[in-house]
Amino acid sequence: MATRLGPAAEADLTPASASASTAPPVRLWLQPAVIALVVVAAFVGCYVGLQRNPQPHRVPVAVAGQDLSGDIRQALGDSVEVHPVADAATARAEVKRRDAVAALSRRADSDRLRLEVGGANGQSTTTAVKALIGAYAHGSSQRLTTVDVVPFARFDSRGLAGFYMAFGVTLAGFVLAQNALGLANHLRLRHRFWLLSGASSAIGVVATVIAGPLLGAVPAPVLPLAFGLTLLAAAAAFTTKLLGTYLGPVGVPVATLLLLTVGNSTSGATIGPDLLPSAARAVSALLPPGAAVRAVTDLSYFHGAQAVQPLATLALWAVIAAALVSLRPRLSRQRTRMAT
Numbered sequence: 001m002a003t004r005l006g007p008a009a010e011a012d013l014t015p016a017s018a019s020a021s022t023a024p025p026v027r028l029w030l031q032p033a034v035i036a037l038v039v040v041a042a043f044v045g046c047y048v049g050l051q052r053n054p055q056p057h058r059v060p061v062a063v064a065g066q067d068l069s070g071d072i073r074q075a076l077g078d079s080v081e082v083h084p085v086a087d088a089a090t091a092r093a094e095v096k097r098r099d100a101v102a103a104l105s106r107r108a109d110s111d112r113l114r115l116e117v118g119g120a121n122g123q124s125t126t127t128a129v130k131a132l133i134g135a136y137a138h139g140s141s142q143r144l145t146t147v148d149v150v151p152f153a154r155f156d157s158r159g160l161a162g163f164y165m166a167f168g169v170t171l172a173g174f175v176l177a178q179n180a181l182g183l184a185n186h187l188r189l190r191h192r193f194w195l196l197s198g199a200s201s202a203i204g205v206v207a208t209v210i211a212g213p214l215l216g217a218v219p220a221p222v223l224p225l226a227f228g229l230t231l232l233a234a235a236a237a238f239t240t241k242l243l244g245t246y247l248g249p250v251g252v253p254v255a256t257l258l259l260l261t262v263g264n265s266t267s268g269a270t271i272g273p274d275l276l277p278s279a280a281r282a283v284s285a286l287l288p289p290g291a292a293v294r295a296v297t298d299l300s301y302f303h304g305a306q307a308v309q310p311l312a313t314l315a316l317w318a319v320i321a322a323a324l325v326s327l328r329p330r331l332s333r334q335r336t337r338m339a340t
Contacts, residue, residue, distance in 0.1 A: 035253045042257050046265035054275035056080070056128040062091035064105035072104065075136045080129075092116055095149055098302040101274070102129045103149075111142045118150035120301035122159055125272030150301050153219045161217040162296040163269030165207055166289050169229050170259055172203045173236030178252060180237070181244040189329065193322065196237045200318075204230030220299035228295045228311055235288040235317035242321040245328050263289035285310065288317050 058081040063069040069084040083100050085091045091103030095118045103116040115133050117126045130146055137144035152159045176199050180192050187195070208226040211218040218225065236259050243251035243258075266273075266280040267290040273281055284290040291310035298307040 031249075035250070039253060039256055039261070042261045043265075046261055050265055050271050050276060050280060054124060054128070054271050056125075056132065056275055057278075057281070059102075059125065059129055059132075059272075059274040060100040061129065061133075062094040062100040062103045064088045064091045064103070068104065068106050071140070072133075072136065075139070076132055079132055088114065088116075092149060096302065097305045098298060101125055102133070104133060106142075113137050113142050113144045115144060115146045116149045117146065118301075119148040120150045120152055120159065120297060122269065122272040124270070124275055128272070128275060153217060153300070155215060156217040160269065161211055162293050162300070163264075163267060165211050165218060165229070165296060166232060166267060166269070166292040167260075167264050169203055169207050169232045169292070170236045170264065170289050172207075173200060173233040174240050174255060174259060176200070176203070176233070177237040177240035177244065177255075180241055181252070189326070192241075193326070196241065196322075197234065200233035200237055201230045203233040204228075218296065218300055220296060224299050224304065224307070225296065228292065228299065228307075228314065231311060231314035231318055232288055232292040235314050235321065238318050238321035238325060239288070242325050245325055259288060263287040266290055267293040269293045286313065288314055291317075 056079045058078055060083060061072070061080045062083040062085050063072050064085055064087050066084060069082050072080065073082045083091075083094060085094065088103065088105035091100070091105055094100040095103045095116060098118065098121070101118055101121045105114050105116075106112065107114070113133070115130065117129060119126050126148075134144055153161075155161075176196060180187075180196055183192060183195075204226045207229050208218075208222055212220065212222055212225060239259065240252065240255040243255045245251070247254060262283065266276060266284045266287065268276070268284050273284045273290070276284060285294060291313040295307050295310040295314070298304050298310070
């Protein structure tokens with residue numbers, strides 16, 4: 001009885017002349033290699049490059065008193081954005097509303113300065129502010145006391161829980177969409193929509209329960225946090241689905257660059273947004289990971305004072321991407337009618 005060889009074995013036994021006549025085009029070899037090189041270059045360039053030399057740029061600082069405000073503005077220039085306020089209590093309130101990263105005040109008829117920082121804004125940002133104000137105090141021969149009035153949660157001492165949560169949810173939405181793209185010939189479009197929407201909700205709930213009640217690293221209220229992470233998962237899933245639908249095989253690498261590379265590296269979690277280069281700072285809050293990190297921080301430490309804008313950004317990404325995906329069949333039918 002003859003033995004049937006597998007496809008790989010049969011291919012290995014094909015004569016050289018036959019193999020040469022059916023050799024695949026160079027493009028099929030070149031495209032995946034180029035895509036891989038672009039992805040690794042972008043990933044390393046973004047994550048390593050943005051940490052090379054972070055510089056503070058207009059970091060918002062509430063300063064009590066006109067005289068002190070003028071001194072700080074003159075001494076620190078564009079490194080800080082001075083918010084002049086009437087007194088120390090008002091300055092502290094700005095920090096707790098996340099209108100400012102730090103509050104600076106001076107005791108009357110004294111050389112004692114008090115710097116109150118919102119540590120939950122991130123270690124890189126608060127460290128930069130402490131260094132700037134410390135240099136001013138040293139240069140003006142004044143004594144400085146620093147207090148953290150919005151510290152991180154006990155089980156998030158480095159303040160990276162929000163970043164890891166946003167990265168994980170973005171990755172889950174990306175993988176979900178990849179699998180949905182592979183099911184295009186097996187599920188109707190509306191069924192794929194239900195899959196992406198339902199799984200995005202599940203991703204948001206699972207991430208919330210693990211990081212919040214289970215591990216105690218993210219102290220945000222459960223329902224608002226789950227809602228925000230659901231929007232992030234949906235934004236990542238529908239954006240990846242959109243790019244894969246319109247761009248074909250190249251769409252998934254483009255989504256990798258947009259969401260997992262540029263989006264996460266500029267999110268402002270590892271390097272504060274006020275320390276990013278101008279180009280990275282411009283896109284930081286506009287991409288889903290950056291919006292999500294802001295929403296998680298606001299909900300966790302600032303009573304959601306600034307959470308509306310990042311949540312709206314996530315919702316827009318999800319809704320617009322879903323709408324464009326739903327239009328694809330109609331556009332294809334119109335193109336077919338025009339061709340005939």
